Amino acid sequence: MSTYSRALPPAQRTVQPTGPASRDEVATATEQFNKSWSRLRFPAALEHQFVNDCAPRRLRYFVLSSLLSLFVFNGFLLVDYLMVPDVFWLAVKIRLGMFTPFAIIALVSVWLLRDKMVTQIPTLVGECLVVISGALAAACLAYLLTNSRAATSQYYHVGLMVVIMYGNVVQRLRFWFAVAFSLTVYAIHIGGVMMVPAFNPRLILPIALLIGATMVFTLMANYALERDERRQYLLSLRRKHLLQDLGEVQQRLQQLSRMDTLTGLFNRRHFQQYLEQTWQRAQYDQTPVAVLMLDVDHFKQYNDRYGHPVGDQCLMQVAHAMQDSLRRPGDLVARYGGEEFIAVLPGADKDTAHQAAERIREAIIKQGIVHEASATAAMVTASIGVVSCRAREGVQEQDLIAAADSALYKAKQAGRNQVVSLSL
Incomplete structure (x- = not known):
């Protein structure tokens, strides 16, 4: 030209x-x-x-x-x-x-x-x-x-x-x-x-x-x-x-694609992306990463007893309890599916992660959500599996999710309404 x-x-x-x-x-x-x-x-x-x-x-x-x-x-x-x-x-x-x-x-x-x-x-x-x-x-x-x-x-x-x-x-x-x-x-x-x-x-x-x-x-x-x-x-x-306007709509759509519409938490897809990024940074810094997996105890019975709209309200209250209990920079809470929630705590060792999980469990109990169909307590409770691992070669971020799921299973087997922690 x-x-x-x-x-x-x-x-x-x-x-x-x-x-x-x-x-x-x-x-x-x-x-x-x-x-x-x-x-x-x-x-x-x-x-x-x-x-x-x-x-x-x-x-x-x-x-x-x-x-x-x-x-x-x-x-x-x-x-x-x-x-x-x-x-x-x-x-x-x-x-x-x-x-x-x-x-x-x-x-x-x-x-x-x-x-x-x-x-x-x-x-x-x-x-x-x-x-x-x-x-x-x-x-x-x-x-x-x-x-x-x-x-x-x-x-x-x-x-x-x-x-x-x-x-x-x-x-x-x-x-x-x-x-x-x-x-x-x-x-x-x-x-x-x-x-x-x-x-x-x-x-x-x-x-x-x-x-x-x-x-x-x-x-x-x-x-x-x-x-x-x-x-x-x-x-x-x-x-x-x-x-x-188009940029705002695209930004909103992108945000919605990462969010759970019911609870307002991030969804499983975004959690996995964030965990992958967190794990890569932790490998570079040689720092630990903790994953918490939570399951609302006897939630199927809760839905059957009170109906799905009330069940949705219950899940929203549980989500707020998790968010309010995890306030460190970098902590991220997401809905993993159904009544399961998951969180990643960058830099948290096993004790720190266990204490955070206990805060969440107690916060849910303090909400006093009545659950007459529960075989564990008269109110809504949650079981939480915790795993913490120092980033190193040979361990993938998916291994943390699998270990947290295993710890959650043990918490349920042990009677629910408790926290079980594992290390990798």
């Missing part, structure tokens, strides 16, 4: 919004914009954001297109030589000796100050620079024509059409600046004609119509381009909001 194409103005390259425009502001602006063809400006806050977002690209394009236009401007020395040969050397002085140095100094200054112009200097300064440079180019041509006595000099007034196209189409001034610029150039043309008493009256109207038509048509194009640019900007804002 060429340097020129990378610097195309915003209508060809959609400006990416960076500001904090709200959905309501964008919706209101879109409705107003679509309702009236004559409306260009957005509401004040959104207009400010639009101008600031467009400023960097417009500034780069202004500098590059101005440099190219400067070559074209000086290339018209050939036309000067052919149409106004009597003032050719005056044209050389004006174009190369006066206008070009001024333009180069201005462009270099703009480029060196581009960061400040984007962030500190009002962006309308750039529009004013285009108007001033174009008006000066028109004034240079008018001055040459008023000083020439060549028969073809009067036809050269149509050269102002090129100047109008420069401001309205090439530089794509904001519409009302383009209107002011076009009227300024047209006024320069009228002034130039009035300063030549011998101007052929049969040429006045045709040339005026040609320049006027160029002004009208380029302003129509300018208006359509700016309106399209603004429409694309609104679409970009809406797309940005839609992408934000």
Whole structure:
């Protein structure tokens, strides 16, 4: 991609919004914009954001297109030589000796100050620079024509059409600046004609119509381009909001894919991923990892006696008891399936893990959930299997789950409502 194409103005390259425009502001602006063809400006806050977002690209394009236009401007020395040969050397002085140095100094200054112009200097300064440079180019041509006595000099007034196209189409001034610029150039043309008493009256109207038509048509194009640019900007804002919504939905879906919808705990899938990561870190740090597996005692009988909705409430209370009892950084509790819960305690040795399991068991008892169908107690209780292992070669994270399940089985066999700990 060429340097020129990378610097195309915003209508060809959609400006990416960076500001904090709200959905309501964008919706209101879109409705107003679509309702009236004559409306260009957005509401004040959104207009400010639009101008600031467009400023960097417009500034780069202004500098590059101005440099190219400067070559074209000086290339018209050939036309000067052919149409106004009597003032050719005056044209050389004006174009190369006066206008070009001024333009180069201005462009270099703009480029060196581009960061400040984007962030500190009002962006309308750039529009004013285009108007001033174009008006000066028109004034240079008018001055040459008023000083020439060549028969073809009067036809050269149509050269102002090129100047109008420069401001309205090439530089794509904001519409009302383009209107002011076009009227300024047209006024320069009228002034130039009035300063030549011998101007052929049969040429006045045709040339005026040609320049006027160029002004009208380029302003129509300018208006359509700016309106399209603004429409694309609104679409970009809406797309940005839609992408934000999509990101939030994806994040929510990802979160839901890791969560148990009933208890709000993590699910088995996420637990296994977390345990794998924890085990890998523990192998590197040579630290222990503990796994707790919990089963609600006689939960089938609880469901049969009180019904599944009450059973769900019971599981939620057990989940809260586990979460409230495990508060160390890195501890993670998950629902493993049915009435089984599981937890991983990074860095916990056998004694620490056993104490944590006892806190959980006692917290469940303290909740006082009545369980008249239990053969163990008159309230809901839980059996917990605990295993702790220092990470080492030859032991996998799945071995911890299997060992915790084995310890849980022993707790049930020993009469339930107790904690059994094992080591690997």
